[in-house]
Amino acid sequence: MRNKIQIQSPPQRFKLGNVEIIRIIEWQEAFVPARAIVPDSTAELWKDNADWLAPDHWEPDSDRAVVTVQTWALRSAGRTILVDTGVGNGRERPGAPHFHHLQGDFLDQLARAGIRPQDVDVVVNTHIHGDHVGWNTVDADGEWVPAFPHAQYLIPAADNAHYGPDNAYGNGLRENDPLIYEDSIAPIHRAGQALLWDGTHRIDEHLTLESAPGHTPGSSVLRLASGDDRAVFVGDLLHSPVQILQPACNSCFCLHPEQAAASRHRILERAATERELVVPAHFGGPGAVQVRRQGSGFALGAWAAYDTEPGVESRGQAEG
Secondary structure, three states, X not given: XXXXXXXXXXXXXXEEOOEEEEEEEEEEEEEEEHHHHOOOOOHHHHHHOHHHHOOOOEEOOOOEEEEEEEEEEEEEOOEEEEEOOOOOOOOOOOXXXXXXXXXXXXXXXXXXXXXXXXXXXXXXXXXXOHHHHHXXXXXXXXXXXXXXXXXXXXXXXXXXXXXXXXXHHHHOOOOOHXXXXXXXXXXXXXXXXXXXXXXXXXXXXXXXXXXXXXXXXXXXXXXXXXXXEEEEEEEOOOOOOHHHHOOOOOXXXXXXXXXXXXXXXXXXXXXXXXXXXXXXXXXXXXXXXXXXXXXXXXXXXXXXXXXXXXXXXXXXXXXX
């Protein structure tokens, strides 16, 4: 049985400095019970913030968290960079029924945004989870091959070691991990298109990768600085906006919870100080938000604002 999806909305765009940002949504729905995805959160936390959590981030009637799987395409310094590549089509994912044999129009959406596979110069995998590396590859007559034939794929070395065969595919903790590595990572290595990195990695004058471990051993963020504008693409440091309000709350997918919480707090602290737009992988609604300090913690500021008409340029943030 195939899970078939099709996203009808046109790609959303905004600019930060000299970098254009295009949002490509692969999949979105009310996913699992809210406190299943963020186990340490309380029912009161969700209910007390229902006026803005619903409907983009939470479905109160079913108490389910709304989750989006999306790729952020960047045009920076004359190159096209993809940040995470979603689930992919036709994957064997028995441990993730929502994504098992998924069929969607991701490549068509890229085309509508003016991006052909051969145009992509760099692919960033913030970490090796199945909803972040799936479109690394496509099926070519029964063989998985790189979806972006001219791209360099930036893969965290710590994740490659943990999820690869040398560490028995993540120590065999999750059913899908061997399948994910073999259909979405190993073909990139065989094609000679993988670059493993650790610590920090400079992509260009605007973009820098930085390790933020805990969610996975090699979990990372991508920092953007162009002119006076700042952003940080945080991957899975955040699954829900409630984690901004309570950074100690991990998702159920965090491999090393204490380390993940420390990375989350550090990145949010810096985002509030440097006025970085925080761009997670799974937020619904506008998908990206400013963070500000509130007492000893954090609060949500303005959400990202997108171009509404051709030729109308947004600076990536709304009033609020």
